[in-house]
Amino acid sequence: MELILDDAFFMRKALQEAEAAFDLGEVPVGAVITVRDRVIARAHNLTEKLNDVTAHAEMQAITAAANFLGGKYLTDCTLYVTLEPCQMCAGALYWSQVSRVVYGAPDPQRGFTAMGGKLHPRTLVTPGILEAEAAALLKRFFIERRNLN
């Protein structure tokens, strides 16, 4: 069976990260960063565990990718993230000059488009990859959390 390294393939890796966050009781968002179809960073939301609002999946992935590359610019990289980035993460992606941002579910409340944030003008954006899966995982998380309280 041939492995097809398309956006859905890498978004599935990001979804695996989101599931890892879910299992830890974190809002289930996951991210991976690739360079030429190679994953160089993966991360999931850890804001509860680390008691740190900056510990979004994207932020950790950006730091890890820059560490891997030995440079702070991600100009040849693609970030896959299961949920539309917030303005903080959009801001970090802006500074990183990342080539592409591919995301799953939109975030009409706190996504960067709703909040008025901006990516770098050279960054291409592809929304809606495995959107249903990412949204279903988030919905399940919030239903379960509501039932616990």
Add this chain to the structure above:
Amino acid sequence: MELILDDAFFMRKALQEAEAAFDLGEVPVGAVITVRDRVIARAHNLTEKLNDVTAHAEMQAITAAANFLGGKYLTDCTLYVTLEPCQMCAGALYWSQVSRVVYGAPDPQRGFTAMGGKLHPRTLVTPGILEAEAAALLKRFFIERRNLN
């Protein structure tokens, strides 16, 4: 001599952090976070040294303050920063629900107001504290850097 713990007092501490960044060859921005007139976090820009676009002074100060407090919300805190926060830092401050943001120099290019970012609706903002000092340090940095190249 009585110590007057006003905004200028704490902004001077943030300026000391900015000077430490300057001495490291970093864009000179510094930040401190206070709770009831006590400094609980201090940081300066380390994006070059850490090869990490997320290593702005504010981001590190937010993480350090949350670590000190043992909780991720900074609802009783004031952030002092020498330069207007960018949209990434504004986004982090938004999530932290910080009480007040006091900044020195405006950033007409990359500041959160120019970029369209938002702080939390409950966050009070005081611009312009020791603005001239913060702006002069930044200007000196960019003049020296230009002369080196």
